[in-house]
Amino acid sequence: MKIYVCIKQVPDTETKLRLKPDNSGIDDSAIKWIMNPYDEYAVEEALKIKTEIPAAVVTIVSVGPKKRVVDAIRTGLAMGADEGIVVDAPEHLDSYLTAKALAAAIKGDGAPDLVLTGKLAIDDNNAYVSQGVAEFLGVPHATVISKMSREDGRITVEREVEGGSREIIQLNGPCLIAANKGLNTPRYASLPGIMKAKKKPLKELDLAGLGINPAETRVAYKELQLPAEKPPTKMISGDVGQQSSELVRLLREDAKVL
Amino acid sequence: MSNVIVFCEHQNGNLKKGALELLSAARGSGLPVSALVIGPGANELAKQAFQFGATKAFTCESKDFAAYNSELYASVVERAIKNSGASILLASSSMLARDLFPRLAARVGGGLVSDCTELAFAGGAPRVRKPLYSGKCTAGVEFKGSGLKIILMRPNQLPVANPDSGKTGEIVPLDVAPMDLKTLVKEVVRGASEKLDLTEANIIVSGGRGLKEKENFKLLEELADVLGATVGASRAVVDSGWVPHGMQVGQTGKTVAPTLYIAVGISGAIQHLAGMTGSKVIVAINKDPEAPIFQKATYGIVGDLFEVVPVLTKEFRKVLQ
Numbered sequence: 010m011k012i013y014v015c016i017k018q019v020p021d022t023e024t025k026l027r028l029k030p031d032n033s034g035i036d037d038s039a040i041k042w043i044m045n046p047y048d049e050y051a052v053e054e055a056l057k058i059k060t061e062i063p064a065a066v067v068t069i070v071s072v073g074p075k076k077r078v079v080d081a082i083r084t085g086l087a088m089g090a091d092e093g094i095v096v097d098a099p100e101h102l103d104s105y106l107t108a109k110a111l112a113a114a115i116k117g118d119g120a121p122d123l124v125l126t127g128k129l130a131i132d133d134n135n136a137y138v139s140q141g142v143a144e145f146l147g148v149p150h151a152t153v154i155s156k157m158s159r160e161d162g163r164i165t166v167e168r169e170v171e172g173g174s175r176e177i178i179q180l181n182g183p184c185l186i187a188a189n190k191g192l193n194t195p196r197y198a199s200l201p202g203i204m205k206a207k208k209k210p211l212k213e214l215d216l217a218g219l220g221i222n223p224a225e226t227r228v229a230y231k232e233l234q235l236p237a238e239k240p241p242t243k244m245i246s247g248d249v250g251q252q253s254s255e256l257v258r259l260l261r262e263d264a265k266v267l
Numbered sequence: 268m269s270n271v272i273v274f275c276e277h278q279n280g281n282l283k284k285g286a287l288e289l290l291s292a293a294r295g296s297g298l299p300v301s302a303l304v305i306g307p308g309a310n311e312l313a314k315q316a317f318q319f320g321a322t323k324a325f326t327c328e329s330k331d332f333a334a335y336n337s338e339l340y341a342s343v344v345e346r347a348i349k350n351s352g353a354s355i356l357l358a359s360s361s362m363l364a365r366d367l368f369p370r371l372a373a374r375v376g377g378g379l380v381s382d383c384t385e386l387a388f389a390g391g392a393p394r395v396r397k398p399l400y401s402g403k404c405t406a407g408v409e410f411k412g413s414g415l416k417i418i419l420m421r422p423n424q425l426p427v428a429n430p431d432s433g434k435t436g437e438i439v440p441l442d443v444a445p446m447d448l449k450t451l452v453k454e455v456v457r458g459a460s461e462k463l464d465l466t467e468a469n470i471i472v473s474g475g476r477g478l479k480e481k482e483n484f485k486l487l488e489e490l491a492d493v494l495g496a497t498v499g500a501s502r503a504v505v506d507s508g509w510v511p512h513g514m515q516v517g518q519t520g521k522t523v524a525p526t527l528y529i530a531v532g533i534s535g536a537i538q539h540l541a542g543m544t545g546s547k548v549i550v551a552i553n554k555d556p557e558a559p560i561f562q563k564a565t566y567g568i569v570g571d572l573f574e575v576v577p578v579l580t581k582e583f584r585k586v587l588q
Binding site: 135140145152229231244266 | 334335337338361362363365366369370372373374376377378379380381382397398399400401402403404405406407408409410411412414449450451452453454455456457458459461462463464466467470494511512513514515518519520522526527537538541544547548550551561562563564565566567568569570574575578579581582583586587
């Protein structure tokens, strides 16, 4: 069984962001990079299957600047994945080309029985790449998955939708599953795991080798802006009765939202 | 010639507010506007789209489309896109649309941006902005090439124009080719709540660890009932198992942008702020004057929520009834 897990490296949420002087992007010199939190659920789910099927091979795939992205792949290998594939690509490759590159890297490596991803990356919150990879691989997908089980080559998943409703979906044959929080509890990399990860195979590819032209990008971000200065918070004083009636008055007459 | 197609979601026999916002914005573009309505009742719902400026509606009435199936929906939407010759597709950044349209963007080689917060048209071209890095900054979106531009907008970001009840349009039914489906929707388990989802709600009352125990969420439900609001929660209380994950606001939960967000007993960890700073007006109620939530709030009340919330509920009831 071949399982591929697509991951992305993103700035840590706690990182303070600064923009480049020309506002074309963020200043990435002082950023702490982490594995996208949703991708950790995807890695964990693959490793859970590997526990049940020891012959399963779990391969971590990522697209991005090789120098830093390799760290995220090593994290996945330290958690227990078998192999890594890194596709060297410029910073901020768009979702369309990223999906193309991931699918091409997987196709060139083997025939996937299962592809796992996080439901979205917390940097641009676009939620495009998972379904794009599925489309380019020609397999069905299910996203925002918080429960998953396997039986006879069929996968049954539970997808959270609006209003607390859930869809129970069955997928036949190879497919792509995009993980939500709640699917599992990701393990931490152990020290022996970290040592072993250094010796695990890591395949290095580039966009040209996969036949992908960065000029075919569909979407670019520009004119980045930090949020406007917020007016100071209006603190409401007095006893509980005064605070309440003043708040209601402000919401109606000042903010006009009621 | 450039034209816009608006994917209109619906519920209980009405187009959702998000769809009306997008139809209104599309009408302002000066480009021809068509609507895409899928599911039983589509032809009737198309009439609502005409009142908001669509002159044509692609519909699919089949009962196979009563529940969302990604493969079926993708095939019929692909047909609508080809048939309409649209250069721009607008949809709400909903659970359904966020699952479906990336797949279609890949299929037709188009560009897609989701979770957008600003949309305007200049000379027929869409000008779009969206938050990046958990709302720490926003970015303008530049579409390259001549392919389809797919824009998924957060609800509650755009005004709804007045309907014109005299307007009608042309209905174009789409037929469904039989397909060998690999994806089967076995069951849809309805949530207990009949209220608007957090992502669509106009008012949200959210609770955090300050509520002390699960049962105390009742206080917030009472307040929410008076306001017609949806109840949300912080990550801490979801992780404690007090409320389901579907109620979580913030990173690893939902990103919300209501007109009014009332945070009760929530300290305001950066992961929570990431999901709600797009709210128009933020009220914070917390006993700790140093809580970070006060930095982001429009109005702040330092006090014991167990005293403040019941009085506040009474006060709202008095003025709203």
